[in-house]
Amino acid sequence: MTTQYPVLWPVPTRWADNDHYGHVNNVTYYSYFDTAVNAWLMHATGTDIRDLPALGVVAQTSCQFLGSLSFPDQVQVGLRISRLGRSSITYDLAIFRDTDGALELAATGVFVHVYVDAESRKPVEIPAVIRTAAETLVTD
Structure with missing residues (x-):
C-alpha cells in the first residue's frame, strides 16, 4: 500500500x-494531513510558501478512519496527487503507524488546496514553484 504514495512524510x-479515551482524537488526523502537505511543499520547493503571492487554502478535506493511533506512536503520512488543476490540487493521503519500519494503515483522506491571491483572496493559477513540485506526486 505504501508504494502507492510517492512520498512518506x-x-x-x-x-x-490523545483524548479522554486514550487515543488520538479524530480531528487531529486533519492536522497531520495539513502538516504533512505544507511541510512537504516547503521542503520540495525550497521556499517558505507563506511568502508567495498566492496562498493554498483548504477548500475540502475528508478522512476515513481505519485504525487507532495513540501517543507516542510514530506516524508517516503518504502523499500523492490525484488531480492537478489550474488553481487547485487534490491530494490523496494516508496515515500509517510506523512500528519499527512496519507500516499499518490508520486512515485515508482527501485534501484540496485552492490557490488564491494573498490580498484579494480570489482564485489564481498555482504558482510555478508549487506546480513543479506537485507534478512529482501526480499519480494515474
Whole structure:
C-alpha cells in the first residue's frame, strides 16, 4: 500500500493529541494531513510558501478512519496527487503507524488546496514553484 504514495512524510504524535479515551482524537488526523502537505511543499520547493503571492487554502478535506493511533506512536503520512488543476490540487493521503519500519494503515483522506491571491483572496493559477513540485506526486 505504501508504494502507492510517492512520498512518506513523518509527523510525530504529541501528548496533547490523545483524548479522554486514550487515543488520538479524530480531528487531529486533519492536522497531520495539513502538516504533512505544507511541510512537504516547503521542503520540495525550497521556499517558505507563506511568502508567495498566492496562498493554498483548504477548500475540502475528508478522512476515513481505519485504525487507532495513540501517543507516542510514530506516524508517516503518504502523499500523492490525484488531480492537478489550474488553481487547485487534490491530494490523496494516508496515515500509517510506523512500528519499527512496519507500516499499518490508520486512515485515508482527501485534501484540496485552492490557490488564491494573498490580498484579494480570489482564485489564481498555482504558482510555478508549487506546480513543479506537485507534478512529482501526480499519480494515474
